[in-house]
Amino acid sequence: MDKIFKKPESIRNAGTHYCPGCGHGIVHRVICEVVDDLAIREKLIGIAPVGCAVIAYDYWDFDVTEAAHGRVPAVATGIKRSLPDRIVFGYQGDGDLGAIGTAEIIHAANRGENITIIFVNNTVYGMTGGQMAPTTILKQKTATTPSGREQKIHGFPLKVCELLSVLPGVVYAERVSIHNPQNVLKAKKAIKKAFENQIKGLGFSIVEVLSPCPTYLGLSPQDAVKWIGGELTKEYPLGIYKGVA
Amino acid sequence: MKKVLMCGNEAIAEAAIIAGCRFYAGYPITPQNEIPAYMSKRMPEAAGGIFIQSESELAAINMVFGSSLTGTRAMTSSSSPGISLKQEGISYLAACELPAVIVNIMRGGPGLGNIGPSQSDYFQAVKGGGHGDYHQIVIAPASVQEIADLTMLSFDLADKYRMPVMILGDGILGQMMEPVEFKAVTKPQIKKDWILDGCKGRKPRIIKSLILNEAALEKFNLKLQKRYKEIKNKEQRCEVLYGDDSEIMLVAYGTSSRICRSVVENMRKKGRSIGMIRPITLWPFPEDAFKKLGKNVKSFLVVEMSCGQMIEDVKLAIDCTRPVYFYGRTGGEIPSEDGIIKAIENY
Secondary structure, eight states, X not given: OOOOSOOOXXXXXXXXXXXXXXXXXXXXXXXXXXXXXXXXXXXXXXXXXXXXXXXXXXXXXXXXXXXXXXXXXXXXXXXXXXXXXXXXXXXXXXXXXXXXXXXXXXXXXXXXXXOEEEEEXXXXXXXXXXXXXXXXXXXXXXXXXXXXXXXXXXXXXXXXHHHHHTSTTEEEEEEEEOSSHHHHHHHHHHHHHHHHHHXXXXXXXXXXXXXXXXXXXXXXHHHHHHHIIIIIHHHSOOEEEEEOO | OOOEXXXXXXXXXXXXXXTTEEEEEEOOOTTOTHHHHHHHHXXXXXXXXXXXXXXXXXXXXXXXXXXXXXXXXXXXXXXXXXXXXXXXXXXXXXXXXXXXXXXXXXXXOSTTOOSSBOOTTHHHHHHTSSSSSOOOEEEOOOSHHHHHHHHHHHHHHHHXXXXXXXXXXXXXXXXXXXXXXXXXXXXOOOOOSSOOSXXXXXXXXXXXXXXXXXXXXXXXXHHHHHHHHHHHHHOOOEEEESOSSOSEEEEOOHHHHHHHHHHHHHHHHTTOOEEEEEESEEESOOHHHHHHOOTTOOEEEEEESSSSSHHHHHHHXXXXXXXXXXXXXXXXXXXOHHHHHHHHHHO
């Protein structure tokens, strides 16, 4: 019998450490499918962030480095400038990219670094226990917004794709979601595009992925994806925010 | 090569490029601005040379992290407040066993302080300014010629031991001009079999500092300590002036040592029994040179442009067997010969 569905070559045989219903595994896999499709595994350098995805190298079967919290775009800049013919991508969470590393992402984007950033937005700090993230939406309850995020106290949710899309160095910014199979396929298409842009030398590409964290949303895996499709996409509309390429 | 007249900051940059440095990232701060300015001009002339003016000191040190892990010789520079910002990155470089050269042209502190010359970052440099059980090699040149020679050495040491090396200068050393000769480097660079450059023809590699298992992290830290011990045994450097026939030994590095050298020569002309130990490596501290001193040495006077930091390492090096006195100026002020002589006469 022909095998019609298999593990990507670029993913290791490893048991998952992620919580049930977590979106990181899907995003990891989609990246590896794209890496296989584009045959770039042997010239690829990935950067794992501080956060739940810090041990992404346990799943990815290609060269991977860790970066200090928020510094992924700076590390990516150092790698890509030194090895311009390799493919370099950074994987960042919302705290990493949208809070502690805001300066690094904006300036890497504004320089038009020829790199790819995969930004996983699950609206909470997962690794440290579900605190408010820069992308936590108003009224959302977290470990540090027990009564829900309130604008007067905590400010507004940060719109990363909207923010970066105004920068001339950014060639591609798209927000996707993985709350159902149809959207996972769209996410794959976007991630593929973000890598293709780099291969063509076009400049900075970012794909923001709305991803479930059932544990710290306090929802079942099923309800978490329902919440993303129903609520979160209202706050963070899906689509292409910048598409020069 | 013929001698050229150059300021210390430019000599660092030129020596780095001769040593094969092909990546520089930095952020403006006085009194080291000649380094990025020189790099911005010279790096594009060197094959594959990259210059980036980064958005912050944090970004600069992390760009160096990224470049270093590709096997590129990489450097950043700053001055005291900016070096504080780089400490996180230095800790990660040490933990990930990545070579890098970091230049600190010290200015008056704490806080924003001023842009006068200072040696008040000694503790931060030699005791581990970032978090965790790590060390960096700390090199203290005292002339523009030494800046050139020791910058080249710094890249070799960083590669050899796979760790950050800090060149610790001050505003005077960075700004003053002296004749300098850049000696051609023929030493082949060490083969780096740990870099990330895509896994073609080999197994994928991982560079990381996260070691969740306590026993494994302890084992890793002990491995680092073993390397540090080897460095302590092999890499201590210093200059000893009149160690065999002096009763008083001055101890000073960098700019302070230049003033102390005048004091020593002038006082010896008047028949005083005085010499100097000038540490060139601040970590590893040149303990062996102190231990080798004879019984002729009755006391030490440590002279620093700080409120007294290196003095602690002098006391440790001699196990407090003899009196150790201190004379220092701080806040960007510079010790005068008269001030040092008065300190010698008064203690």
